[in-house]
Amino acid sequence: MTEVLAIGSFSDVDAAALRDDLGARIVDSLDSAAALHEETRATVRAIAFKGHATFDGALMDLFPALGLIANYGVGYDAIKVADAQTRSVAVTNTPDVLNDDVADLAVGMLIAQCRRMVQGDDHARSGAWADGQEFPLNRKMSGGRVGILGLGRIGREIADRLAAFKMELHYWSRGEKQTPGWTYHDDPVALANAVDYLVVALVGGPETEGMVSAEVLDALGENGVLVNISRGSTVDEVALIDRLEDGRLAGAALDVFRSEPGIDPRFAALDNVVLQPHQGSGTHVTRAAMGQLQRDNIAVFMAGRPLLTQVA
Amino acid sequence: MTEVLAIGSFSDVDAAALRDDLGARIVDSLDSAAALHEETRATVRAIAFKGHATFDGALMDLFPALGLIANYGVGYDAIKVADAQTRSVAVTNTPDVLNDDVADLAVGMLIAQCRRMVQGDDHARSGAWADGQEFPLNRKMSGGRVGILGLGRIGREIADRLAAFKMELHYWSRGEKQTPGWTYHDDPVALANAVDYLVVALVGGPETEGMVSAEVLDALGENGVLVNISRGSTVDEVALIDRLEDGRLAGAALDVFRSEPGIDPRFAALDNVVLQPHQGSGTHVTRAAMGQLQRDNIAVFMAGRPLLTQVA
Numbered sequence: 001m002t003e004v005l006a007i008g009s010f011s012d013v014d015a016a017a018l019r020d021d022l023g024a025r026i027v028d029s030l031d032s033a034a035a036l037h038e039e040t041r042a043t044v045r046a047i048a049f050k051g052h053a054t055f056d057g058a059l060m061d062l063f064p065a066l067g068l069i070a071n072y073g074v075g076y077d078a079i080k081v082a083d084a085q086t087r088s089v090a091v092t093n094t095p096d097v098l099n100d101d102v103a104d105l106a107v108g109m110l111i112a113q114c115r116r117m118v119q120g121d122d123h124a125r126s127g128a129w130a131d132g133q134e135f136p137l138n139r140k141m142s143g144g145r146v147g148i149l150g151l152g153r154i155g156r157e158i159a160d161r162l163a164a165f166k167m168e169l170h171y172w173s174r175g176e177k178q179t180p181g182w183t184y185h186d187d188p189v190a191l192a193n194a195v196d197y198l199v200v201a202l203v204g205g206p207e208t209e210g211m212v213s214a215e216v217l218d219a220l221g222e223n224g225v226l227v228n229i230s231r232g233s234t235v236d237e238v239a240l241i242d243r244l245e246d247g248r249l250a251g252a253a254l255d256v257f258r259s260e261p262g263i264d265p266r267f268a269a270l271d272n273v274v275l276q277p278h279q280g281s282g283t284h285v286t287r288a289a290m291g292q293l294q295r296d297n298i299a300v301f302m303a304g305r306p307l308l309t310q311v312a
Numbered sequence: 313m314t315e316v317l318a319i320g321s322f323s324d325v326d327a328a329a330l331r332d333d334l335g336a337r338i339v340d341s342l343d344s345a346a347a348l349h350e351e352t353r354a355t356v357r358a359i360a361f362k363g364h365a366t367f368d369g370a371l372m373d374l375f376p377a378l379g380l381i382a383n384y385g386v387g388y389d390a391i392k393v394a395d396a397q398t399r400s401v402a403v404t405n406t407p408d409v410l411n412d413d414v415a416d417l418a419v420g421m422l423i424a425q426c427r428r429m430v431q432g433d434d435h436a437r438s439g440a441w442a443d444g445q446e447f448p449l450n451r452k453m454s455g456g457r458v459g460i461l462g463l464g465r466i467g468r469e470i471a472d473r474l475a476a477f478k479m480e481l482h483y484w485s486r487g488e489k490q491t492p493g494w495t496y497h498d499d500p501v502a503l504a505n506a507v508d509y510l511v512v513a514l515v516g517g518p519e520t521e522g523m524v525s526a527e528v529l530d531a532l533g534e535n536g537v538l539v540n541i542s543r544g545s546t547v548d549e550v551a552l553i554d555r556l557e558d559g560r561l562a563g564a565a566l567d568v569f570r571s572e573p574g575i576d577p578r579f580a581a582l583d584n585v586v587l588q589p590h591q592g593s594g595t596h597v598t599r600a601a602m603g604q605l606q607r608d609n610i611a612v613f614m615a616g617r618p619l620l621t622q623v624a
Contacts, residue, residue, distance in 0.1 A: 100454035104477065108423030111416055115595075117588065121430045124587035125580045129573040140595040142412035164476030165416065261441040268437045275436035276429065283427070283452040 001043045004298055005063075007033045008050030008072065014291040018048060022298055030055060034062055046070060046298045049079065057083030068307070070297045072290055073281070074098055074154075075231060077204035081312040091312040092297040096153060097289040098281035103157035105280050106199055106229045109253035110162075112274045113225055114141040119271070142166050147195035149188055149212070150230065151177055155201035158229075162199075170194050188212070192219035197227065204231030214239035217249055225251045229280045232258040241266045244273060255280050313355045316610055317375075319345045320362030320384065326603040330360060334610055342367060346374055358382060358610045361391065364572075369395030380619070382609040384602055385593070386410055386466075387543060389516035393624040403624040404609040408465060409601040410593035415469035417592050418511055418541045421565035422474075424586045425537055426453040431583070454478050459507035461500055461524070462542065463489055467513035470541075474511075482506050500524070504531035509539065516543030526551035529561055537563045541592045544570040553578045556585060567592050 004024040006015070018024035025040075027033050030053050033041075044063045049055060050072035060066060060083060069079055071093045084091050112118060116138045122128075123135045142165045148155045151173040159169055159182065169182035172191040176184040185191040188211055192198055198220050202208040212226065212235040220226060226249065228235055237258045243249035251272035257263040260278055267275060281287065297308050316336040318327070330336035337352075339345050342365050345353075356375045361367060362384035372378060372395060381391055383405045396403050424430060428450045434440075435447045454477045460467045463485040471481055471494065481494035484503040488496040497503040500523055504510055510532050514520040524538065524547040532538060538561065540547055549570045555561035563584040569575040572590055579587060593599065609620050 100478070101452055104423055104453050105427055105429075108420055108427060108429055111420030112424060112429055115417055115420055115591070117417075117420055117424055117586070118430055118433045120588040120591055121586055124575060124589045127580070129589040130575060132573070135589040135591055135594065137594050137596045137599055138591070140413055140597045141416050161473075161476045164473045166412070261444065263436060263442060268439070274429070274433055276432040277436045277441040277447040279427070279432055279447055279450070282447065282449050284449045285452045287449055 002036075002040050003043055003045045003302070004048065005033060005036075005044045005046075006048040006050075008048075010048075010050060010072075011287065011291070013288065014295075017291065017295060021295055022048075022302070024048060029053065030059055034059060046301055048072065048294055048298060050294075052078050054078055054080065056080040057087065060084060060087050060089055068092065068298065068301045070294045070301075072294045075204050076311055077231065077233070085312055090301070090307060090310055092294075092307050092309050093311050094290040094293040095309055097293060098286050099154050099157045101283050101286045102154050102229050102280035103161055105255060105276065106158045106201070106227055107161050109229070109255065109274050109276060110146075110197060110199070110225070110227050111141055113227070113251050113253040113272075114139040118274060141197075144168070144197055145170065145195040146197040146199060147171060147185070147191040149191060149198060149200045149234075150202035150208075151179075152201060152203070154229070155199075158199055158201055167197075168195075188216050189219045192216045192221075192224070195220070196223055197225045200226070200228040200230045200234050202230045202234045204233050208234045210234070210236050212236060212240070214243075217243050220249060222248055223250050225249075225253070227253045229255045232256045232260060237264060241270075244270050314348075314352050315355055315357045315614070316360065317345060317348075317356045317358075318360040318362075320360075322360075322362060322384075323599065323603070325600065329603065329607060333607055334358075334360075334614070336360060341365065342371055346371060358613055360384065360606055360610060362606075364390050366390055366392065368392040369399065372396060372399050372401055380404065380610065380613045382606045382613075384606045387516050388623055389543065389545070397624055402613070402619060402622055404606075404619050404621050405623050406602040406605040407621055409605060410598050411466050411469045413595050413598045414466050414541050414592035415473055417567060417588065418470045418513070418539055419473045421541070421567065421586050421588060422458075422509060422511070422537070422539050423453055425539070425563050425565040425584075426451040430586060453509075456480070456509055457482065457507040458509040458511060459483060459497070459503040461503060461510060461512045461546075462514035462520075463491075464513060464515065466541070467511075470511055470513055479509075480507075500528050501531045504528045504533075504536070507532070508535055509537045512538070512540040512542045512546050514542045514546045516545050520546045522546070522548050524548060524552070526555075529555050532561060534560055535562050537561075537565070539565045541567045544568045544572060549576060553582075556582050 002025045004022045006024045006026040046068040145168040147170040151171040253274040255276040314337040316334045318336045318338040358380040457480040459482040463483040565586040567588040
């Protein structure tokens with residue numbers, strides 16, 4: 001009897017723990033889950049979910065005994081939470097354990113964009129430097145003006161780090177927050193107008209869809225650099241690429257994309273962007289902690305105890 | 313009459329300012345300077361120097377009226393200071409204006425090494441990600457133990473930044489310093505033993521030659537990462553490469569090398585290093601400030617006023 005179903009591409013370590021600790025059956029996709037025999041689906045009480053495909057009410061209805069979807073990752077925008085709520089299905093995520101890694105990568109991407117570090121590595125490695133070619137001067141980051149779009153837990157970690165680079169901190173959030181003197185802006189365009197660097201740390205989902213609009217990018221302007229470690233959905237990507245190509249925006253550093261992993265091929269031709277393969281939380285330590293927290297939520301649910309990190 | 317001689321490869325902006333503001337004659341190298349006519353050399357009172365070739369007493373003797381060598385850069389190890397002192401030639405450098413940039417690059421290099429950002433950019437850009445290839449998990453930096461070898465002005469800037477990444481700070485310096493609770497070690501091997509990441513921020517020159525020895529690298533160990541933004545001379549480079557090749561050291565991030573720009577070709581084959589073409593201070597803003605400070609030292613010298621940043 002399958003009480004716990006795991007859906008997605010899990011690491012060997014996580015897959016073994018799902019089987020050993022929770023007796024989980026593992027399938028690779030929502031389609032495979034939907035194709036399970038009706039009798040198998042009928043007994044599933046908890047689903048460990050990993051992925052970005054949409055998990056909606058029609059799929060939930062295939063599991064009549066379902067009480068929990070435990071998401072792997074802090075962003076749970078793939079799961080239709082309203083659908084879950086009407087079906088009394090709880091949803092958990094894996095917050096906080098990944099904040100440091102995502103913030104580290106955001107800062108590293110901003111430095112790499114300003115200092116052209118990917119090009120620098122190639123200059124040294126290819127022999128261009130040894131051949132006497134000059135590496136062009138680039139851009140000072142410390143002391144600049146930076147805006148954090150979305151001052152949640154990850155945004156705060158990014159801001160704390162950038163403050164140590166003597167940067168002038170600005171932010172937008174759904175409401176003003178207690179900060180050490182950072183400047184609040186009540187709309188994203190005003191924020192973009194005030195800064196040289198804009199770091200997107202929003203949640204995903206319909207509320208933030210396209211929030212980094214053409215207007216925001218134009219406010220950021222020709223000296224502006226966009227950093228996105230949140231979700232590709234937050235950015236008008238066509239407007240972004242247009243501006244990166246023609247110089248209306250100075251540069252970008254992106255860990256997330258609209259159509260990842262099949263990213264727009266125009267990105268690959270740009271010299272003023274740092275690209276990363278959605279690896280914000282991609283360290284051994286953090287991915288292990290995320291898997292553990294996902295399983296812990298399922299374990300307490302099965303034991304009838306309170307969920308650890310419930311989002312709906 | 314040439315009273316100010318500029319030696320080195322100056323930017324167009326700096327070259328124009330040297331000529332316009334100081335009436336300088338510019339030559340490309342110490343060899344070219346030595347080859348100037350004796351009558352020209354006889355009138356030179358100040359030299360604006362940019363480069364890493366050795367400027368010793370024999371060369372100074374070619375300029376009998378010389379009173380100042382104004383170095384471009386904070387590191388003046390190419391200038392034989394003892395030789396200058398016995399000839400009553402003052403030496404200035406360009407400190408502080410470059411601290412932020414060098415510290416930014418050091419932090420960026422450490423993040424890039426841990427998170428394999430150069431490989432990440434290639435994974436996204438090459439289409440490997442789109443083709444469904446997994447990007448391997450990597451290493452969490454925040455919260456790690458970091459040692460700063462040389463807690464001067466640049467080392468302090470690096471430490472202040474890394475403290476915001478919740479890192480446990482250790483350092484070696486010629487003496488213990490006032491710090492916010494960082495741990496002092498009285499020898500480099502003890503420092504390397506205590507940390508996962510070792511950032512070299514030493515001055516160059518004979519005192520620090522090979523200070524990052526095979527013994528220090530072995531103390532850093534197979535989980536250790538070396539970052540060097542100081543001078544290639546501080547590291548036993550053969551010992552370093554041997555250990556990077558066979559896994560006795562986890563990785564390195566290097567902006568400086570023994571034989572730069574003609575770096576050891578073994579570096580280019582390593583996947584566990586981030587290489588940069590000695591661009592620590594390489595931003596438009598900072599290089600302009602360095603050029604200005606070099607010229608300002610010459611201007612006050614020619615006016616008989618006190619030097620701004622005299623090192624000897």
